[in-house]
Amino acid sequence: MALLNILILLLAVSSAAVRADEDPFIGVNIGTDLSDMPHPTQVVALLKAQQIRHVRLYNTDRGMLVALANTGIQVVVSVPNEQLLGIGQSNSTAANWVSKNIVAHYPATNITGICVGSEVLTALPNAAPVLVNAMRFIQSALVASDLDRQIKVSTPLPSSLLLDPFPPSQAFFNHSWNPVLVPMLNLLQSTGSYFMLNIYPYYDYILSNGVIPLDYALFKPLPPNKEAVDSNTLVHYSNVFDATVDATYFAMASLNFTNIPIIVTESGWPSKGDSNEPDATLENANTYNSNLIRHVLNKTGTPKHPGVAVSTYIYELYNEDTKPGPLSEKNWGLFDANGDPVYILHLTGAGAVLANDTTNQTYCTAKDGADPKMLQAALDWACGVGKVDCSPLQQGKPCYEPDNVIAHSTYAFDTYYHQMGKSPEACDFNGVAAITTTDPSHGSCMFPGSLGRNGSSVNITAPSMNSTSASSSYRIYSNGALRSILTVIRVLICSVILPVERTEMFRH
Numbered sequence: 001m002a003l004l005n006i007l008i009l010l011l012a013v014s015s016a017a018v019r020a021d022e023d024p025f026i027g028v029n030i031g032t033d034l035s036d037m038p039h040p041t042q043v044v045a046l047l048k049a050q051q052i053r054h055v056r057l058y059n060t061d062r063g064m065l066v067a068l069a070n071t072g073i074q075v076v077v078s079v080p081n082e083q084l085l086g087i088g089q090s091n092s093t094a095a096n097w098v099s100k101n102i103v104a105h106y107p108a109t110n111i112t113g114i115c116v117g118s119e120v121l122t123a124l125p126n127a128a129p130v131l132v133n134a135m136r137f138i139q140s141a142l143v144a145s146d147l148d149r150q151i152k153v154s155t156p157l158p159s160s161l162l163l164d165p166f167p168p169s170q171a172f173f174n175h176s177w178n179p180v181l182v183p184m185l186n187l188l189q190s191t192g193s194y195f196m197l198n199i200y201p202y203y204d205y206i207l208s209n210g211v212i213p214l215d216y217a218l219f220k221p222l223p224p225n226k227e228a229v230d231s232n233t234l235v236h237y238s239n240v241f242d243a244t245v246d247a248t249y250f251a252m253a254s255l256n257f258t259n260i261p262i263i264v265t266e267s268g269w270p271s272k273g274d275s276n277e278p279d280a281t282l283e284n285a286n287t288y289n290s291n292l293i294r295h296v297l298n299k300t301g302t303p304k305h306p307g308v309a310v311s312t313y314i315y316e317l318y319n320e321d322t323k324p325g326p327l328s329e330k331n332w333g334l335f336d337a338n339g340d341p342v343y344i345l346h347l348t349g350a351g352a353v354l355a356n357d358t359t360n361q362t363y364c365t366a367k368d369g370a371d372p373k374m375l376q377a378a379l380d381w382a383c384g385v386g387k388v389d390c391s392p393l394q395q396g397k398p399c400y401e402p403d404n405v406i407a408h409s410t411y412a413f414d415t416y417y418h419q420m421g422k423s424p425e426a427c428d429f430n431g432v433a434a435i436t437t438t439d440p441s442h443g444s445c446m447f448p449g450s451l452g453r454n455g456s457s458v459n460i461t462a463p464s465m466n467s468t469s470a471s472s473s474y475r476i477y478s479n480g481a482l483r484s485i486l487t488v489i490r491v492l493i494c495s496v497i498l499p500v501e502r503t504e505m506f507r508h
């Protein structure tokens with residue numbers, strides 16, 4: 001009994017070695033094997049509508065990095081496996097890669113990590129000898145650019161590198177990879193980076209031939225006698241995910257690395273499969289991803305490191321219809337190419353990541369036949385006191401045409417309405433505005449809330465990296481000082497004559 005207590009104490013103390021001060025997050029992977037891959041601007045519109053604030057890209061696509069600029073979304077980019085040999089063999093190639101793909105976009109695009117290759121040891125074993133060099137070269141190029149504190153370098157590894165992952169306390173990595181893993185872990189430790197782990201309970205379950213119960217893979221509650229017990233630590237595991245994360249902590253510890261945090265770079269479940277893939281169903285995919293999101297965000301951590309964040313990127317944002325292989329390979333996505341959800345996640349708590357209300361979008365527009373003077377006053381109010389960024393309405397900007405007060409005020413009203421969390425009172429503007437379900441976006445003028453569903457009718461202009469993102473949009477909207485003064489006067493008058501319901505609006 002005393003021994004057990006000491007063991008538990010040791011486990012508890014050891015969790016202090018891994019940082020416990022960070023909040024976990026959920027991100028998504030953005031694969032691009034789609035026959036009609038949405039334009040980067042549409043991808044970013046979907047991310048915003050779903051309040052997804054962390055993404056991982058499999059490359060450094062310039063269009064995506066530009067579209068992600070000034071969005072507040074944190075981005076992990078990747079060195080594709082094809083470029084690994086070149087980068088791992090030449091530090092100048094690595095330095096050029098960093099300068100072209102990272103330095104050129106940071107800080108407008110908030111790049112926070114670089115995945116050097118993807119599952120290199122299993123997917124491209126002949127590049128294994130240069131993997132750590134590639135990571136070192138990229139790290140030193142970041143140091144030279146003074147970006148190494150903001151941007152972490154690592155490489156996603158599959159959980160299949162763990163031999164006999166259960167019980168977790170006895171797990172170790174396939175020893176034949178120690179010559180790569182030991183210097184890699186040294187690098188991760190000395191640079192304060194993460195161990196990037198890909199976890200697929202779907203495959204663990206299938207390959208286990210019935211040893212792993214489906215409920216254990218899906219985070220469903222298990223009767224206590226079905227829970228997996230680690231016979232060394234007597235810890236009960238109620239899901240594959242936690243057991244795999246802890247097995248990885250123990251495997252690192254067996255190589256004497258005890259303070260490297262883990263981030264899960266891929267996890268998910270396919271929603272559709274061939275007839276010989278009966279567990280790839282909408283219901284299982286929904287259950288897995290919903291439970292995963294709740295589990296990660298609940299800050300429970302794992303039994304070995306309770307409370308320590310295991311942030312996770314869901315695999316993946318879109319179904320990738322042009323992926324080769326079985327039907328399940330094409331159906332890991334949360335959304336189809338139109339931005340429609342494949343299933344509505346069982347998540348409670350509106351406003352959280354992956355909001356479930358994207359199929360019924362609402363917009364706020366100027367009412368037909370409204371008095372132009374009242375529209376102008378409301379427009380000025382929205383662009384001024386209302387803090388709407390009206391710079392897209394300037395001449396030469398996407399929403400300038402058609403240059404009339406109805407179109408311009410519709411843009412400003414809808415933006416304000418979305419800023420206010422679509423509360424119905426935010427779409428009144430003294431009675432000249434109304435809520436509609438028709439997306440008023442036109443040409444390259446994308447409205448807030450628009451997912452740009454109909455790609456063919458949306459002519460998107462990717463935002464320019466150096467276009468000013470207005471902190472005081474109203475200043476930018478107004479062309480010249482006279483106009484500004486007039487607007488200020490109008491706003492003042494407007495606020496004085498505002499009826500009661502308008503003052504309500506100010507308080508939001």
Ligand SMILES: *[C@@H]1O[C@H](CO)[C@@H](O)[C@H](O)[C@H]1NC(C)=O
Nearest residue numbers: 090091092095137140141144
């Ligand atoms: C690249 O390698 C050369 C020779 O090995 C070394 O002198 C140089 O400092 C390295 N440059 C960087 C950026 O690491």
Ligand SMILES: *[C@@H]1O[C@H](CO)[C@@H](O)[C@H](O)[C@H]1NC(C)=O
Nearest residue numbers: 072074107108109110111112
């Ligand atoms: C990137 O995001 C992190 C986390 O929110 C934040 O601390 C940092 O300031 C951001 N960096 C830039 C350049 O926006």
Ligand SMILES: *[C@@H]1O[C@H](CO)[C@@H](O)[C@H](O)[C@H]1NC(C)=O
Nearest residue numbers: 121122125163174175176177
């Ligand atoms: C360990 O990795 C080596 C090299 O990839 C591989 O040949 C071997 O089969 C692996 N061992 C096991 C038990 O999977």
Ligand SMILES: *[C@@H]1O[C@H](CO)[C@@H](O)[C@H](O)[C@H]1NC(C)=O
Nearest residue numbers: 178182252253254255256257
């Ligand atoms: C880990 O550290 C212990 C004690 O210092 C040492 O005996 C052991 O050889 C080390 N193991 C490895 C894999 O470095």
Ligand SMILES: *[C@@H]1O[C@H](CO)[C@@H](O)[C@H](O)[C@H]1NC(C)=O
Nearest residue numbers: 291294295296297298299300
């Ligand atoms: C979140 O964690 C708390 C405390 O650990 C637990 O009581 C609760 O059931 C968890 N909620 C979910 C949804 O997992």
Ligand SMILES: *[C@@H]1O[C@H](CO)[C@@H](O)[C@H](O)[C@H]1NC(C)=O
Nearest residue numbers: 344346347348349350356357
């Ligand atoms: C969306 O989420 C809310 C809150 O969790 C829930 O009440 C609602 O039923 C969900 N909507 C759909 C269509 O599933």
Ligand SMILES: *[C@@H]1O[C@H](CO)[C@@H](O)[C@H](O)[C@H]1NC(C)=O
Nearest residue numbers: 341344356357358359360361
């Ligand atoms: C959208 O709204 C319609 C009509 O109110 C409703 O029938 C439909 O179920 C809604 N769809 C979703 C996904 O909420």
Ligand SMILES: *[C@@H]1O[C@H](CO)[C@@H](O)[C@H](O)[C@H]1NC(C)=O
Nearest residue numbers: 338452453454455456457458
């Ligand atoms: C997209 O818009 C074009 C032009 O407005 C229209 O012809 C087409 O039918 C629309 N497609 C869909 C799928 O709505």
Ligand SMILES: *[C@@H]1O[C@H](CO)[C@@H](O)[C@H](O)[C@H]1NC(C)=O
Nearest residue numbers: 442443444457458459460461
């Ligand atoms: C769409 O964009 C292209 C290229 O920027 C431009 O040539 C074309 O005129 C635009 N079409 C519309 C309808 O705005």
Ligand SMILES: *[C@@H]1O[C@H](CO)[C@@H](O)[C@H](O)[C@H]1NC(C)=O
Nearest residue numbers: 104463464465466467468469
């Ligand atoms: C924006 O970038 C373009 C192309 O890189 C350049 O020609 C232009 O001068 C820049 N504008 C500003 C305001 O910096």
